[in-house]
Amino acid sequence: MLRFFAGPMGAGKSTLALQMAYNYRSAGREGVLLTGPSRDGRMSSRLGVAEDAVQITESSDLVGVLMGSSFAVVDEAQFLTPRQVEQLAAVVDRAGVAVDCFGLLTDFRSHLFPGSGRLVELADEVNRLQADVFCWCGAPGLINARIEGGRVARSGAQVQVGDIGSTYRVLCRQHWAYGITEKGRS
Ligand SMILES: [Zn+2]
Numbered sequence: 001m002l003r004f005f006a007g008p009m010g011a012g013k014s015t016l017a018l019q020m021a022y023n024y025r026s027a028g029r030e031g032v033l034l035t036g037p038s039r040d041g042r043m044s045s046r047l048g049v050a051e052d053a054v055q056i057t058e059s060s061d062l063v064g065v066l067m068g069s070s071f072a073v074v075d076e077a078q079f080l081t082p083r084q085v086e087q088l089a090a091v092v093d094r095a096g097v098a099v100d101c102f103g104l105l106t107d108f109r110s111h112l113f114p115g116s117g118r119l120v121e122l123a124d125e126v127n128r129l130q131a132d133v134f135c136w137c138g139a140p141g142l143i144n145a146r147i148e149g150g151r152v153a154r155s156g157a158q159v160q161v162g163d164i165g166s167t168y169r170v171l172c173r174q175h176w177a178y179g180i181t182e183k184g185r186s
Helices: 013-026 084-095 114-122 173-178
Strands: 002-006 032-034 042-044 048-053 070-072 097-103 125-126 143-148 167-171
Touching: 002 013, 002 084, 002 114, 013 032, 013 042, 013 048, 013 070, 013 097, 032 042, 070 084, 084 097, 084 114, 097 114, 143 173, 167 173
Parallel strands: 002 097, 002 125, 032 070, 070 097
Antiparallel strands: 042 048, 143 167
C-alpha cells in the first residue's frame, strides 16, 4: 500500500514516521527511512528520537533506493517530485513494498506541493493528521488537568487506580493555573 499522511507543521509527522518504522521492524521487516533535502540525513522528532535516513534529492531514483526493502517510510514527502511519487507507486505495485509518506500538503500560500498533489492522486490512502491539542481557549494545550467535581484537582495520587470519578482535560498553562475548565466557568 502507498499511504500519505498529510498534516501541518507541529502535527507530529516525524514522530509518527519513526513509530511506523519501529512497528515494521518489530514485525521482522526490513526497510529504509527516507527524508527530504532539508533534514541533513536524519529523521528526527520533537520527542527527541532520531534515526539515520537516506536523503532524497530531486535526482534520486527511488526504485533503486527501495530495492530489496519490504517497507519505506518517507518524511518530508512534500519534497518528492511527481515522478518520484510515481516510482513509489510502481514499487508498491510490482514488489509489494509498503510505503508510508509523511509531509505537508500545502505551502505557505495554501497551494499543494507538486509531490503532495501526486500523492493525493495516487496513494491508496490519504490521511490528514490532527494538529496539536489545544485548550478550549485556542491556546496550546500544555497540562493534562485532572477534573474532580467540576474543578481542577490540586492534589492526589500521581497515578489513580480504578474509576474514582475523575476526568482529564487538556488545558493551557493559564487556564490550568486559574482552574477554568471551560468557557464562562470558574
Ligand atoms: Zn486556555
